Amino acid sequence: MKIAIIGAGPAGMMCAIKASENHEVTLFEKNEKLGKKLFITGKGRCNLTNYSTEEEFLFNVIRNKRFMYSSIYSFSPFTTYFYFEEEGLKLKVERGNRVFPQSDRSSDVIKTYNKILIKNNVEIKLNTEIKSIKRKDDKFILNNSLEFDKVVIATGGISYPVTGSTGDGHKFAKEFGHKIIKLKPGLNGILLKNEFNLAGLSLKNVELKVLKNNKIISSEFGEMLFTHRGISGPIVLTTTSKINREKEFKLYLDLKPALSNEKLDERILRDFEKYKNKDIDNALVDLLPKDLINYVLYDAKINLTKKVNQISKEERESLVSSIKNFELDFHDLDSIDRAIITSGGVDVKEINPSTMESKLVEGLYFIGEVLDVDALTGGFNIQIANSTGFICGTNL
Structure with a gap:
């Protein structure tokens, strides 16, 4: 035959x-x-x-x-x-x-x-x-x-x-x-609307969450990186294969998934004590990548030059929320030409x-x-x- x-x-x-x-x-x-x-x-x-x-x-x-x-x-x-x-x-x-x-x-x-x-x-x-x-x-x-x-x-x-x-x-x-x-x-990068200047920044031990109707439909823990137009890396590739037929969802990044809100707040208080006379943007260098700090503070609606000893409890709670739920503004999946x-x-x-x-x-x-x-x-x-x-x- x-x-x-x-x-x-x-x-x-x-x-x-x-x-x-x-x-x-x-x-x-x-x-x-x-x-x-x-x-x-x-x-x-x-x-x-x-x-x-x-x-x-x-x-x-x-x-x-x-x-x-x-x-x-x-x-x-x-x-x-x-x-x-x-x-x-x-x-x-x-x-x-x-x-x-x-x-x-x-x-x-x-x-x-x-x-x-x-x-x-x-x-x-x-x-x-x-x-x-x-x-x-x-x-x-x-x-x-x-x-x-x-x-x-x-x-x-x-x-x-x-x-x-x-x-x-x-x-x-x-x-x-x-x-x-x-x-x-499938197995592709994500394009974002956010105007980040973070290309090349690699993150480890973070969690990328996808929420639809306030329910988590995908959650991936591991490594990712920022590109010139969005995000890529292992947890992003996996996420795109799971959501490439979904619509009307939101993306969030948990920058400290190993810490509960309470434990993260305790950690921030320790850092605040260490850097109590510094501006807030200089007091988070032990906790977050330097390039990311200003974006997180902006998300938390905290003035970058505000002194640590002037930060209110409400602002600290907002900071915790932003670190645990840093919103990424989804634009589209990257071109299928570049999909794996x-x-x-x-x-x-x-x-x-x-x-x-x-x-x-x-x-x-x-x-x-x-x-x-x-x-x-x-x-x-x-x-x-x-x-x-x-x-x-x-x-x-």
């Missing part, structure tokens, strides 16, 4: 590896090399997977985790880890169970895929863009001339379009009658989760980021690609 796989990211390459054990496989890639987006993931180190159980993995899937049951239990994170190790790729586990190549080079991950593809006699067609897929009788015709029995679409989403992720798969899916769930940026992943895609209700075959068109398959499945940062999204590619290739 002749199989065409369109897209040589991790999903397409894994699918080709498994399918080639029983079939004649051609892997098409419009770029000049395999795994172009994979090459830049993890800041060029490639966070291949997360060393976690199936249950832990599914907990980190944001959209359509039930759809992932069959594939993740067929090719789990642990299985993935040992599969690549057995193929000669030495791996290591870092903070948060993130898995990287020991060399810290994503190119070594891609070389391992390539080595297995060659060993399995997969025909690799680089610099070959598939512009059309048509159905003729029980065959698929690619680019009006190439005939195949089955076609697997593994073209990714639309984030980082310079890597070739330009939405081709969604176009093909629509042409065959599939519904596309609206595409949104695409949220949304081919509606999984129209895909068989045990095979990745279309329920609408026999012999047509969708895997990886082209599907409406996405997860948090930490290697989970590449695992989605590998697992869906594996189960598809195995069942072709």
Whole structure:
């Protein structure tokens, strides 16, 4: 049987590896090399997977985790880890169970895929863009001339379009009658209306909260940083994947989440005693980053040059409130071009989760980021690609 796989990211390459054990496989890639987006993931180190159980993995899937049951239990994170190790790729586990190549080079991950593809006699067609897929009788015709029995679409989403992720798969899916769930940026920065001059300021051990109708709908603790236009960093990326389909919400930053309001007030009183003859903006240097102090005082409606010994109890309470609930004026999510992943895609209700075959068109398959499945940062999204590619290739 002749199989065409369109897209040589991790999903397409894994699918080709498994399918080639029983079939004649051609892997098409419009770029000049395999795994172009994979090459830049993890800041060029490639966070291949997360060393976690199936249950832990599914907990980190944001959209359509039930759809992932069959594939993740067929090719789990642990299985993935040992599969690549057995193929000669030495791996290591870092903070948060993130898995990287020991060399810290994503190119070594891609070389391992390539080595297995060659060993399995997969025909690799680089610099070959598939512009059309048509159905003729029980065959698929690619680019009006190439005939195949089955076609697997593994073209990714639309984030980082310079890597070739330009939405081709969604176009093909629509042409065959599939519904596309609206595409949104996932794992992305946030743009703010605040006119902060804080670009480059990094914060640790803070909490980013999202409130809707006065209820917390997302709360993330950890690291973040201010950019020229807003905020980014680990807790921001996670937050955006959770709220990218929400409207009418508010963002707040707890700068001291380890302290209750009462404990924070006690801490401020100690600092006030230490700096009792100073201006208020100079009395908070032990508590807050210097660049942030004026913004917090402005939020608390306290004059920057007011002496510490003139601060009233009400003003101190306002300061505590501002430190615990520093409001960030949300403008928008950063551009999907800069998002790590695409949220949304081919509606999984129209895909068989045990095979990745279309329920609408026999012999047509969708895997990886082209599907409406996405997860948090930490290697989970590449695992989605590998697992869906594996189960598809195995069942072709």
